[in-house]
Amino acid sequence: MFKIRTYNQLSVRGLNRFDREHYEVASELPHPDAFLLRSQGLHQEDFPATLKAIARAGAGVNNIPLERCNEQGIVVFNAPGANANAVKELVLAGMLLGSRDIYQGMQFVESLGPRDDLDAYLEKEKKRFTGTELMGKTLGVVGLGNIGSLVANLGLALGMKVVGYDPAISVEAAWRLSSDVQKMENLSSVFAHADYVSLHLPVLESTRRLVGDGILGGARNGLVLLNFARGEIVDHPAVLRALDSGKMHRYVTDFPSAETLGHPKVLHTPHIGASTGEAEDNCAVMAADQLMDFLENGNIRNSVNFPAIALPRSTPVRLTISNRNVPRVLNQITAVIAEHEINIVDMLNQSRDAVAYNIIDLAEDPGEDSLAALNGIDEVINLRLLGA
Numbered sequence: 001m002f003k004i005r006t007y008n009q010l011s012v013r014g015l016n017r018f019d020r021e022h023y024e025v026a027s028e029l030p031h032p033d034a035f036l037l038r039s040q041g042l043h044q045e046d047f048p049a050t051l052k053a054i055a056r057a058g059a060g061v062n063n064i065p066l067e068r069c070n071e072q073g074i075v076v077f078n079a080p081g082a083n084a085n086a087v088k089e090l091v092l093a094g095m096l097l098g099s100r101d102i103y104q105g106m107q108f109v110e111s112l113g114p115r116d117d118l119d120a121y122l123e124k125e126k127k128r129f130t131g132t133e134l135m136g137k138t139l140g141v142v143g144l145g146n147i148g149s150l151v152a153n154l155g156l157a158l159g160m161k162v163v164g165y166d167p168a169i170s171v172e173a174a175w176r177l178s179s180d181v182q183k184m185e186n187l188s189s190v191f192a193h194a195d196y197v198s199l200h201l202p203v204l205e206s207t208r209r210l211v212g213d214g215i216l217g218g219a220r221n222g223l224v225l226l227n228f229a230r231g232e233i234v235d236h237p238a239v240l241r242a243l244d245s246g247k248m249h250r251y252v253t254d255f256p257s258a259e260t261l262g263h264p265k266v267l268h269t270p271h272i273g274a275s276t277g278e279a280e281d282n283c284a285v286m287a288a289d290q291l292m293d294f295l296e297n298g299n300i301r302n303s304v305n306f307p308a309i310a311l312p313r314s315t316p317v318r319l320t321i322s323n324r325n326v327p328r329v330l331n332q333i334t335a336v337i338a339e340h341e342i343n344i345v346d347m348l349n350q351s352r353d354a355v356a357y358n359i360i361d362l363a364e365d366p367g368e369d370s371l372a373a374l375n376g377i378d379e380v381i382n383l384r385l386l387g388a
């Protein structure tokens with residue numbers, strides 16, 4: 001029986017992927033094999049010794065302490081692309097909210113009491129809410145991954161010119177991207193060319209407060225900045241200075257902060273980029289399926305800290321071993337198995353940065369002694385013996 005401890009509101013379709021004969025799924029579950037979560041912050045959480053994997057039903061993994069997971073051999077999964085369309089559609093709303101005074105106009109209408117001259121009054125006052133059109137303007141997209149590539153293509157469909165920047169665009173994302181998107185060499189060039197800039201990069205040490213005074217100083221006048229990525233990527237005081245000076249027209253963000261709340265030129269949504277039934281289902285189903293394949297077969301798909309690896313089962317007895325990625329560990333592993341006279345039927349080894357991972361199908365059960373010997377290899381982080 002595998003135990004999955006859940007956090008946050010997860011889609012029932014995702015949770016129903018776990019066959020309850022073999023999986024116990026609940027919040028507050030002791031001795032879990034895996035965590036399944038959305039935005040729950042884990043940086044302050046102790047990890048139980050039984051924990052083998054964490055699956056994020058979403059894209060960003062800044063809520064998970066990856067360094068600690070690496071040290072403890074905990075495999076972290078995310079659900080790339082599963083909520084991208086939901087975010088793209090909310091960005092469209094953000095662009096319209098930034099270009100037309102929809103929100104302010106709605107507030108104005110709601111503030112009016114019943115009056116006989118309503119039509120005439122609205123016709124007189126509506127000039128206060130005149131906006132601009134998206135067509136013909138330039139959209140800058142920073143980060144051209146699953147979401148950014150959809151947003152860039154959307155901009156083109158709206159009749160905008162689109163420029164983009166991504167220092168490490170993946171081959172799949174590049175295939176998705178229209179050739180009409182103009183490539184920029186750096187972040188400053190995006191801001192220098194664009195009327196609207198939409199951020200779609202992860203928060204990392206290198207991207208924290210990336211959008212600050214320097215970048216905003218070189219931006220086009222009247223900039224609309226859209227942040228549906230993470231609050232930490234922008235320097236809020238710098239954004240407020242740009243809004244107050246008139247350099248920036250609006251800041252539209254899915255990440256409300258104490259600094260920006262109440263500012264008349266900031267429009268906040270409550271982190272609802274991925275909050276559609278479809279995206280919640282997609283994310284939870286993808287995360288659950290990846291967890292099950294890992295727990296049952298040791299295969300790894302869409303991990304952010306371990307290599308991608310999958311091997312069809314060739315025998316009922318499978319060993320998986322995580323080890324530090326240094327020379328001669330694989331030799332030691334195969335030597336121990338050979339010393340115990342066990343035949344390796346099939347095996348696969350992959351590495352990623354400082355970690356290596358092995359899937360080894362054996363002809364027979366290795367027994368306690370050989371498992372202890374394998375665990376005793378200095379560079380082995382952890383191992384699992386999987387039955388049929």
Ligand SMILES: NC(=O)c1ccc[n+]([C@@H]2O[C@H](COP(=O)([O-])OP(=O)(O)OC[C@H]3O[C@@H](n4cnc5c(N)ncnc54)[C@H](O)[C@@H]3O)[C@@H](O)[C@H]2O)c1
Nearest residue numbers: 059060143144145146147166168200201202228229273274
């Ligand atoms: N508002 C929401 O609810 C919501 C939902 C999903 C994702 N997100 C956020 O959006 C981010 C992007 O999601 P995604 O699914 O497109 O991820 P992704 O991994 O598919 O794409 C991210 C892209 O950013 C690029 N990148 C990294 N550093 C960069 C830099 N310094 N400058 C420019 N580009 C850089 C990467 O190369 C990658 O192509 C997530 O990390 C998450 O923080 C928010």
Ligand SMILES: O=C(O)CC[C@@H](O)C(=O)O
Nearest residue numbers: 038039058059060274275
């Ligand atoms: O789970 C959510 O609602 C937010 C997910 C989003 O921030 C992500 O990074 O995928």
